[in-house]
Amino acid sequence: MPSISARIPDDEREALEEVADLLDEDRSTTIRKALREGLHDLRVRIAVERYQTGEVSVNQAARIAGVSLGEWLDIAHERNLTTQLSPTDIERDADVAREL
Numbered sequence: 001m002p003s004i005s006a007r008i009p010d011d012e013r014e015a016l017e018e019v020a021d022l023l024d025e026d027r028s029t030t031i032r033k034a035l036r037e038g039l040h041d042l043r044v045r046i047a048v049e050r051y052q053t054g055e056v057s058v059n060q061a062a063r064i065a066g067v068s069l070g071e072w073l074d075i076a077h078e079r080n081l082t083t084q085l086s087p088t089d090i091e092r093d094a095d096v097a098r099e100l
Contacts, residue, residue: 016030016031016034019034040066043064043065043066044065044067044075046064046065047061047062047064047065047072047075048061048065048075048079048081050064051076051081052081052082054089057089057092057093058072058073058076058090058093058097059093059096059097061076069097
């Protein structure tokens with residue numbers, strides 16, 4: 001597994017140690033878990049923003065978020081997302097979904 005180093009402020013180091021203690025894990029495990037969850041959250045946020053502006057379709061948003069189409073539809077529903085997609089875009093997404 002490759003190694004990456006990063007400098008963090010003292011307050012973030014203290015927060016990291018607190019969370020590691022709460023999880024009863026070492027710092028490295030906690031950092032990997034936080035990075036994985038943080039990257040997931042960032043991907044979802046980017047997908048939401050791009051979907052909301054109509055820049056991407058439902059399928060593209062799911063790919064950006066790194067989730068299945070069903071999971072994306074749940075995310076979109078939970079967040080009451082609307083889109084600026086045209087009826088043609090929506091029909092194309094429906095056709096692709098039917099093929100899955």
